[in-house]
Amino acid sequence: MPLQITYPDGTVVEHPDGSTGLDVASSIGSRLARAAVAVKLDGEMLDLSRPLPGDGLFEVVTDSSDEGRSVLRHSAAHVLAQAVLNLHQGATFAIGPSITDGFYYDFDIGRPFTPDDLGPIEEEMARIIAADQPFIREELSRQEGLAVFAEHRFKTEIIESVEGSEVGDGKIVSIYRNNGFVDLCRGPHVPSTGRLKAVKLLRSAGAYWRGDENQPQLQRIYGTAWESAKALEEHLHRLEEAEKRDHRKLGRELDLFSFPSELGSGLAVWHPNGGMLRKQIEDYSRRIHEMFGFDFVYSPHLAKADVWQTSGHLDFYADLMYPGMEMDGSDEYRVKPMNCPFHVMIYKSAARSYRDLPLRFGELGTVYRYEMSGVVHGLLRARGFTQDDSHTFCTREQMPEELAMHLEFVLMLLRDFGFDEFEADLSTRPEEKWVGELDMWEEATDSLKAALEASGVPYRVAEGEGAFYGPKIDVHVKDAIGRRWQMSTIQMDFTLPDRFELEFITPEDARERPVMIHSAKFGSVERFIGVLIEHYAGAFPMWLAPVQAIVVPVADRHEDHASKVAKSMRDRGIRVDVDAGSGKLGEKIRNAHLRKIPAIMVVGDSDVSNETVGLTVRGSDERRGTPLGEAITELAEAAKPPR
RNA sequence: GCUGGCGUAGCUCAGUCGGAAGAGCAGCCGCCUUGUAAGCGGCAGGUCGAGGGUUCGAUUCCCUCCGCCAGCUCCA
Numbered sequence: 001m002p003l004q005i006t007y008p009d010g011t012v013v014e015h016p017d018g019s020t021g022l023d024v025a026s027s028i029g030s031r032l033a034r035a036a037v038a039v040k041l042d043g044e045m046l047d048l049s050r051p052l053p054g055d056g057l058f059e060v061v062t063d064s065s066d067e068g069r070s071v072l073r074h075s076a077a078h079v080l081a082q083a084v085l086n087l088h089q090g091a092t093f094a095i096g097p098s099i100t101d102g103f104y105y106d107f108d109i110g111r112p113f114t115p116d117d118l119g120p121i122e123e124e125m126a127r128i129i130a131a132d133q134p135f136i137r138e139e140l141s142r143q144e145g146l147a148v149f150a151e152h153r154f155k156t157e158i159i160e161s162v163e164g165s166e167v168g169d170g171k172i173v174s175i176y177r178n179n180g181f182v183d184l185c186r187g188p189h190v191p192s193t194g195r196l197k198a199v200k201l202l203r204s205a206g207a208y209w210r211g212d213e214n215q216p217q218l219q220r221i222y223g224t225a226w227e228s229a230k231a232l233e234e235h236l237h238r239l240e241e242a243e244k245r246d247h248r249k250l251g252r253e254l255d256l257f258s259f260p261s262e263l264g265s266g267l268a269v270w271h272p273n274g275g276m277l278r279k280q281i282e283d284y285s286r287r288i289h290e291m292f293g294f295d296f297v298y299s300p301h302l303a304k305a306d307v308w309q310t311s312g313h314l315d316f317y318a319d320l321m322y323p324g325m326e327m328d329g330s331d332e333y334r335v336k337p338m339n340c341p342f343h344v345m346i347y348k349s350a351a352r353s354y355r356d357l358p359l360r361f362g363e364l365g366t367v368y369r370y371e372m373s374g375v376v377h378g379l380l381r382a383r384g385f386t387q388d389d390s391h392t393f394c395t396r397e398q399m400p401e402e403l404a405m406h407l408e409f410v411l412m413l414l415r416d417f418g419f420d421e422f423e424a425d426l427s428t429r430p431e432e433k434w435v436g437e438l439d440m441w442e443e444a445t446d447s448l449k450a451a452l453e454a455s456g457v458p459y460r461v462a463e464g465e466g467a468f469y470g471p472k473i474d475v476h477v478k479d480a481i482g483r484r485w486q487m488s489t490i491q492m493d494f495t496l497p498d499r500f501e502l503e504f505i506t507p508e509d510a511r512e513r514p515v516m517i518h519s520a521k522f523g524s525v526e527r528f529i530g531v532l533i534e535h536y537a538g539a540f541p542m543w544l545a546p547v548q549a550i551v552v553p554v555a556d557r558h559e560d561h562a563s564k565v566a567k568s569m570r571d572r573g574i575r576v577d578v579d580a581g582s583g584k585l586g587e588k589i590r591n592a593h594l595r596k597i598p599a600i601m602v603v604g605d606s607d608v609s610n611e612t613v614g615l616t617v618r619g620s621d622e623r624r625g626t627p628l629g630e631a632i633t634e635l636a637e638a639a640k641p642p643r
Numbered sequence: 644g645c646u647g648g649c650g651u652a653g654c655u656c657a658g659u660c661g662g663a664a665g666a667g668c669a670g671c672c673g674c675c676u677u678g679u680a681a682g683c684g685g686c687a688g689g690u691c692g693a694g695g696g697u698u699c700g701a702u703u704c705c706c707u708c709c710g711c712c713a714g715c716u717c718c719a
Contacts, residue, residue, distance in 0.1 A: 099717050106716095112647055158719055173719080184719050205714030206646030213715075217646055220714070248711095252654075261650095261692075261710040372644055374715080555676045582675085583682080590680035604678050614678070622679065 022048040063227035073098035076225035083124035094154035102224035113204035132194030133178040145173035198232035247533035266383030273546035294362035299342030339365035358394035379530030400447035410488035419477035424459035427466040436494030469495035554604035
């Protein structure tokens with residue numbers, strides 16, 4: 001019986017029984033066949049050399065598609081394993097998947113890899129690739145599989161744990177052989193090792209078996225593979241560019257902040273430039289909170305341990321909290337990891353009526369969390385940081401409208417900071433541990449969903465990933481180089497009002513519990529600034545730039561005039577510096593560029609006599625002889641915050 | 644927390660197989676008086692992350708601590 005093969009354009013073409021993916025691809029075109037690394041039949045990926053198992057929708061997976069690269073990388077991972085096993089007597093191997101932009105493989109060679117190990121492994125891989133060994137697929141029974149990998153405990157464990165979703169309901173395992181090397185693998189693979197044109201190993205690191213710190217630690221080697229040397233080059237170049245944006249590096253270069261080791265890990269100090277940047281951001285936060293009807297509150301940095309007991313933090317969050325402080329004879333105190341209990345106290349400070357609700361308490365609250373030492377990472381993961389935190393207390397009836405408002409709020413804020421691509425996660429009720437009433441969960445989840453639908457933000461539902469105390473929305477942004485960052489969060493809470501026995505008086509003079517919405521719009525101010533620095537590569541829009549303009553006198557005799565120009569700019573609210581150094585003009589211009597100051601104003605003889613400046617605004621050309629008043633008006637306009 | 648790699652001047656980095664610590668930039672002082680990305684000369688700057696050990700002698704070797712970097716499922 002000939003196969004009825006449907007092409008992506010809908011045409012159906014007959015192919016003889018036993019035709020392979022490569023046969024079909026070749027019949028379509030030789031270029032396509034050359035670019036092919038695998039095929040898909042009804043969505044299932046198959047090796048090129050495998051006879052098509054039946055009729056279906058046929059697609060060619062080419063080497064420069066995401067799926068194709070993933071096949072390349074997976075095959076490269078096999079070659080890596082082959083090389084390591086060749087080179088290291090007694091080595092065993094665990095898993096080696098393709099990942100975004102690369103691949104890795106986990107090994108146990110009885111010792112860690114050092115950077116010096118990578119070179120020889122790469123050479124061995126090059127040898128295997130040059131030999132152009134074919135990858136051959138075989139299917140074995142579970143028993144046979146266990147026999148083949150009897151000496152490799154991790155492979156054995158994988159076979160034993162294979163679920164019904166795997167090949168043949170888990171009764172059959174597939175393996176790939178090339179030249180004596182055998183790996184357990186679902187496939188598909190490229191036809192032969194020679195198809196790997198551009199492979200590079202990047203680094204080694206420890207990694208726990210199955211990601212579990214109670215399991216043995218394996219040694220992982222990371223690498224990357226691309227369809228061509230050029231694509232590999234481009235990728236390495238992108239890595240370099242990302243490195244240039246590193247907020248820790250830019251933070252030092254632009255003199256924004258530092259992490260003095262004397263203070264301890266994860267604790268930042270803000271220098272004047274960073275302080276100005278941060279002030280602009282926090283001022284903006286206050287303005288927009290006020291706009292959306294939030295009240296400002298303030299709370300201390302520590303509180304009695306009892307309150308953390310009541311809130312549940314000591315039961316669920318103690319690992320991340322700094323240990324208690326006890327003065328002789330008095331109560332134990334804890335530094336705050338969150339602001340919620342304080343805002344709850346403010347709620348409780350008076351008898352609340354339904355007429356008071358919703359109550360929205362906002363605070364730039366600094367919290368401290370003892371993050372594991374290995375995860376501390378500049379501003380993006382610090383141990384002391386400030387949340388633009390709010391807690392909204394409202395009735396159940398008000399909940400949908402409040403949630404929609406919170407989402408509108410965070411989207412406006414993120415857009416104002418130059419992010420325009422969003423993705424949201426809607427995390428729903430966990431299967432097992434949860435509190436509150438089922439219909440309340442459903443109502444809240446539906447409200448969050450409705451708010452997301454209305455906003456037009458694409459979202460995915462993270463089934464069961466909500467906290468035990470309520471569903472939530474996390475908003476992610478894409479930055480200038482396409483990376484995804486989690487920023488804002490809007491979180492329902494059905495447990496704190498209970499734990500603290502919050503009440504309000506209803507129109508019927510009954511007592512009822514309010515519900516509570518936690519929300520952090522920046523997430524953490526520190527982290528947000530870290531992301532902003534990387535997004536803008538340190539070249540902030542003018543309203544955020546610590547120094548917005550610099551006046552550069554051409555020679556000493558222009559310094560008085562430069563000061564006057566600066567003064568009149570300052571009067572218009574522009575943050576301006578004068579470069580009164582003794583250097584040449586070129587040097588001062590260069591320094592201004594390095595400081596990423598948005599506007600440069602050069603003043604020389606003709607400018608003094610004509611009341612003009614040589615104006616260069618970032619992104620546009622120099623304009624010699626611009627009238628001073630015109631320049632100032634223009635810059636004052638450009639320096640205005642979005643709201 | 645765990646594994647590995649690191650820690651030398653404010654910054655970026657040389658160097659010492661155990662025997663007097665270096666460069667560039669930045670800083671300071673002079674000269675130059677400058678028109679859009681580095682003018683020239685000089686000076687100063689380091690308990691070689693901290694503590695302990697081995698040694699005649701430690702920045703170098705060993706141990707502990709502090710700090711930094713990468714990674715620690717994107718599941719054959």
